Amino acid sequence: MSISRRRFLLGAAVVGGGLLLGYASTRPSRQSIANRDYAEDGQTFLTTWLRIDPDNIVTVIVPHSEMGQGVLTSLPMMAADELDADWANVRVEQAPATDLFANGVLVKGFAASMGFAAPAFLNRTMDFVTLKAAEIMNMQITGGSSSVRFTGEMGMRAAGAAAREMLVKAAAQAWDVPASEIATRNSRVYHEASNRSLSYGELASAAAQFEPSRSPVLKRPDQFTLMGTSVPRVDIPAKVDGTAQFGIDAMPEGMLYAAVTTSPVFGGQLQSVGNKDAALQQRGVVRIVELSDAVAVVADNYWRANKALALLQPVFSSTDADNRSSTDIFADFDAALDNGERFEDVVVGDAGQALASTADVITANYRVPFLAHAAMEPMNCTVLFREGRCEVWTGTQDNLGIRGRVATVADLDENSVTVHPFYLGGGFGRRLPMSTNTIDQATLIAQQFDVPVQTLWSREEDTRQDYYRPAVSSRFRAGFDSSGNLVAWENAYIGKNEPVEAAHIAYSIPNQKIDYVESPTHVPFGAWRSVAHSQHTFFLESFTDELAWKQQQDPLQFRLSMLANKPRHARVLREAADKAGWSTPAPAGRARGIALQESFGSIVAEVAEVSLTDDGRVRVEKVTCAIDCGRVVHPDNAASQVESGIIYGLTAAMYGQISIEQGRVKESNFHDYEMLRLSESPEIQVVLLESEGASIGGLGEPATPPISAAVSNALYALTGQRVRELPLKNYRFLPPPVERGAVDA
Amino acid sequence: MIELQINGETRQLDIEPEMPLLWALRNELGLTGTKFGCGIAACGACTVHVNGQAIRSCVTPVSAVQNTQITTIEGLSAGGLTPVQQAWIQHQIPQCGYCQSGMIMAVSALLESNPNPDEQAVANSISNVCRCGTYPRISKAIAGLIANRTDTPFVDATAEASV
Numbered sequence: 056m057s058i059s060r061r062r063f064l065l066g067a068a069v070v071g072g073g074l075l076l077g078y079a080s081t082r083p084s085r086q087s088i089a090n091r092d093y094a095e096d097g098q099t100f101l102t103t104w105l106r107i108d109p110d111n112i113v114t115v116i117v118p119h120s121e122m123g124q125g126v127l128t129s130l131p132m133m134a135a136d137e138l139d140a141d142w143a144n145v146r147v148e149q150a151p152a153t154d155l156f157a158n159g160v161l162v163k164g165f166a167a168s169m170g171f172a173a174p175a176f177l178n179r180t181m182d183f184v185t186l187k188a189a190e191i192m193n194m195q196i197t198g199g200s201s202s203v204r205f206t207g208e209m210g211m212r213a214a215g216a217a218a219r220e221m222l223v224k225a226a227a228q229a230w231d232v233p234a235s236e237i238a239t240r241n242s243r244v245y246h247e248a249s250n251r252s253l254s255y256g257e258l259a260s261a262a263a264q265f266e267p268s269r270s271p272v273l274k275r276p277d278q279f280t281l282m283g284t285s286v287p288r289v290d291i292p293a294k295v296d297g298t299a300q301f302g303i304d305a306m307p308e309g310m311l312y313a314a315v316t317t318s319p320v321f322g323g324q325l326q327s328v329g330n331k332d333a334a335l336q337q338r339g340v341v342r343i344v345e346l347s348d349a350v351a352v353v354a355d356n357y358w359r360a361n362k363a364l365a366l367l368q369p370v371f372s373s374t375d376a377d378n379r380s381s382t383d384i385f386a387d388f389d390a391a392l393d394n395g396e397r398f399e400d401v402v403v404g405d406a407g408q409a410l411a412s413t414a415d416v417i418t419a420n421y422r423v424p425f426l427a428h429a430a431m432e433p434m435n436c437t438v439l440f441r442e443g444r445c446e447v448w449t450g451t452q453d454n455l456g457i458r459g460r461v462a463t464v465a466d467l468d469e470n471s472v473t474v475h476p477f478y479l480g481g482g483f484g485r486r487l488p489m490s491t492n493t494i495d496q497a498t499l500i501a502q503q504f505d506v507p508v509q510t511l512w513s514r515e516e517d518t519r520q521d522y523y524r525p526a527v528s529s530r531f532r533a534g535f536d537s538s539g540n541l542v543a544w545e546n547a548y549i550g551k552n553e554p555v556e557a558a559h560i561a562y563s564i565p566n567q568k569i570d571y572v573e574s575p576t577h578v579p580f581g582a583w584r585s586v587a588h589s590q591h592t593f594f595l596e597s598f599t600d601e602l603a604w605k606q607q608q609d610p611l612q613f614r615l616s617m618l619a620n621k622p623r624h625a626r627v628l629r630e631a632a633d634k635a636g637w638s639t640p641a642p643a644g645r646a647r648g649i650a651l652q653e654s655f656g657s658i659v660a661e662v663a664e665v666s667l668t669d670d671g672r673v674r675v676e677k678v679t680c681a682i683d684c685g686r687v688v689h690p691d692n693a694a695s696q697v698e699s700g701i702i703y704g705l706t707a708a709m710y711g712q713i714s715i716e717q718g719r720v721k722e723s724n725f726h727d728y729e730m731l732r733l734s735e736s737p738e739i740q741v742v743l744l745e746s747e748g749a750s751i752g753g754l755g756e757p758a759t760p761p762i763s764a765a766v767s768n769a770l771y772a773l774t775g776q777r778v779r780e781l782p783l784k785n786y787r788f789l790p791p792p793v794e795r796g797a798v799d800a
Numbered sequence: 801m802i803e804l805q806i807n808g809e810t811r812q813l814d815i816e817p818e819m820p821l822l823w824a825l826r827n828e829l830g831l832t833g834t835k836f837g838c839g840i841a842a843c844g845a846c847t848v849h850v851n852g853q854a855i856r857s858c859v860t861p862v863s864a865v866q867n868t869q870i871t872t873i874e875g876l877s878a879g880g881l882t883p884v885q886q887a888w889i890q891h892q893i894p895q896c897g898y899c900q901s902g903m904i905m906a907v908s909a910l911l912e913s914n915p916n917p918d919e920q921a922v923a924n925s926i927s928n929v930c931r932c933g934t935y936p937r938i939s940k941a942i943a944g945l946i947a948n949r950t951d952t953p954f955v956d957a958t959a960e961a962s963v
């Protein structure tokens with residue numbers, strides 16, 4: 056996709072006596088598969104909208120999904136700040152996912168969906184389209200920690216600033232005074248010299264006559280009034296009184312419920328279904344639906360559907376993977392790393408030669424298992440087919456992508472499909488449009504009815520039919536020169552995934568060779584909070600720690616010594632270490648470990664302080680996290696995203712394990728796919744750092760990757776036992792510390 | 801016929817006695833504030849109050865809760881936000897929010913029955929899962945609620961009075 060096609064569009068119109076301002080960007084999806092399957096001509100569109108009504112209410116329409124990351128608050132704040140809007144009179148709406156595709160229909164469809172006449176639409180090329188923007192746009196669904204840093208920075212702020220300029224122009228014209236004499240605050244325009252003022256609402260329709268600026272002047276950080284403050288999140292009140300509506304809560308008139316069993320071995324096909332009569336005789340059961348790889352019972356109550364489903368005896372075809380286990384998969388990984396074709400990831404200097412000339416080569420092999428997402432809200436999707444049209448009720452990270460997917464599966468025109476957005480009971484990558492098995496099933500099942508059908512997965516189905524975080528094996532070799540400098544770093548790992556830089560290192564090491572080997576499995580995989588960073592940061596930062604101990608160097612100082620050219624990284628490390636009390640000994644029975652990673656534009660260091668329980672299990676007492684995300688829009692929400700990312704990563708480190716046995720997932724529910732709970736939750740301290748001039752980094756994901764290494768490194772400091780495979784639940788650790796510094800490869 | 805007292809109202813339901821309360825609430829009565837998370841009493845998303853006590857409605861057949869006062873998240877705040885709900889706003893706890901009905905019901909019942917739970921008591925009774933990791937804030941909110949306790953009840957006063 057060429058840069059020129061990633062254009063920005065900006066238009067204004069008078070609607071209902073007010074001003075409607077739109078901003079859009081082309082939006083190539085995160086993975087090429089999404090583009091191929093869901094985007095027309097390789098592009099889809101996101102819009103941000105600002106509406107000022109005559110009653111002086113400013114409405115910001117947010118084109119991202121709220122899945123707990125606070126996007127319904129942070130994005131409107133950015134627009135409102137540039138607009139100098141009165142926050143008390145700002146309303147927030149989630150963009151409907153209808154008629155948003157494609158250039159021409161973009162505004163028309165959107166305005167129509169809000170009950171307005173179609174405004175004239177002006178194509179503009181924003182001057183601040185830079186290569187950086189294009190790069191960020193490669194991750195532009197609700198994911199990639201991208202909402203604030205891209206939609207917010209490039210879209211919301213621009214829209215707010217452009218609208219403000221138009222309002223000022225309108226006032227200048229009305230009062231016949233120079234625009235430079237006009238000030239704005241709290242949704243009003245002031246001419247102090249003549250003591251006159253008008254509300255934005257009064258000026259809105261006059262303002263709409265002007266063209267929005269191609270390059271509106273954005274505020275300097277010292278002029279911000281909302282950005283940088285922690286206004287209460289707009290979605291929280293509904294989430295404490297039970298009124299927040301998630302996809303599972305959709306209840307269109309006459310809805311039926313579908314419970315599903317999918318082939319437990321991925322790829323198996325449904326061959327026959329036994330005991331149908333018994334199931335059909337159950338109270339409330341309406342129909343049994345057979346799909347190519349699944350069987351569903353549709354009933355008037357989910358419990359009844361599920362109960363009847365349990366009576367069925369589906370038979371699935373055998374597959375090549377029927378006898379595959381995690382052990383086989385890891386054996387394949389080893390064979391591939393031994394003999395498979397190597398693909399180059401990074402080459403700096405000559406690592407092979409450097410290793411050949413070092414006396415002591417340090418080697419280590421790491422691996423991590425598959426992981427499920429386990430969002431709290433089990434996967435579900437409600438679909439209605441009626442009179443050639445289709446309506447969809449679901450919580451998704453990409454409403455437009457889902458619309459496209461349903462249209463494809465149902466063989467309908469996209470314009471015949473309406474998606475009703477809902478809150479997501481957790482996303483974490485599971486509710487991205489490339490992970491569509493639930494959506495496909497819900498569509499195919501509902502196609503057989505003329506009433507809405509909610510397809511709802513049991514937790515067991517949710518755990519066993521996920522798009523998993525891939526299992527990865529990773530091997531390292533490293534060598535020091537005679538003066539103790541780390542001169543060679545060699546790494547080979549399984550499976551190149553996104554983001555491409557996940558296995559790259561921040562440290563300056565003169566000779567690096569990083570390769571990958573492909574070893575596909577039959578297990579479906581998808582994006583999992585922080586994507587490939589979550590595996591690789593465990594590997595990279597654990598092995599770096601091994602090297603520090605090998606050299607009998609302090610793990611913090613060892614890292615700092617290789618970060619002379621990375622002042623932001625060094626600052627983040629120092630800041631986390633300082634706040635964690637790194638220079639003072641940990642309390643008796645405890646030890647600390649540190650880890651660092653940059654991801655999604657943010658640099659994060661975490662210090663974990665751990666102890667052991669009486670039965671030798673790890674207890675994480677405290678986590679200190681410093682994050683440089685360039686600039687902080689909403690400090691409290693930023694901290695809460697970081698806390699969340701840490702707990703998500705810590706749960707994976709301690710418990711996360713999806714095992715394959717006989718081709719299928721062994722774990723099924725929270726009793727065997729365990730979750731961290733309140734009693735094990737560490738105290739978390741978050742230090743938010745800003746870097747002047749740096750672009751905004753993500754917050755939803757970057758705190759997840761470092762925690763597993765920070766905890767493992769702390770365990771090594773405490774026990775001398777090096778963890779090279781997760782999860783930690785599979786270990787019993789022995790106090791007191793054995794001899795440290797030994798690397799038992 | 802199954803007769804249930806839910807949020808102060810009597811509801812007659814023509815349902816099987818073994819139907820879990822969760823599905824009676826959600827699918828039969830449209831009270832969707834109570835959430836489905838696991839179906840095996842392992843996550844707490846479905847927590848409601850029965851006579852002021854927290855129970856997991858996904859494994860509680862309706863036959864077992866006839867002649868009791870059942871309170872759901874919708875009924876908890878019928879008379880205005882409770883201290884727990886206010887603390888949840890003050891500490892900006894919910895993220896995705898899906899677990900929070902259950903969390904709030906579990907914490908409310910705990911604090912009502914035990915005015916000053918220690919860390920262990922909190923850990924034992926609040927075993928609800930939050931995949932968004934709001935635990936650190938929940939801990940702070942609970943500590944604040946214990947420290948600043950007032951006479952305002954934590955659970956629906958009518959439901960408790962009738963026990």
Ligand code: FES
Nearest residue numbers: 837838841844858
């Ligand atoms: S749904 Fe009842 S405890 Fe999980």
Ligand code: FES
Nearest residue numbers: 896897930931932
């Ligand atoms: S807030 Fe999302 S699961 Fe708790």
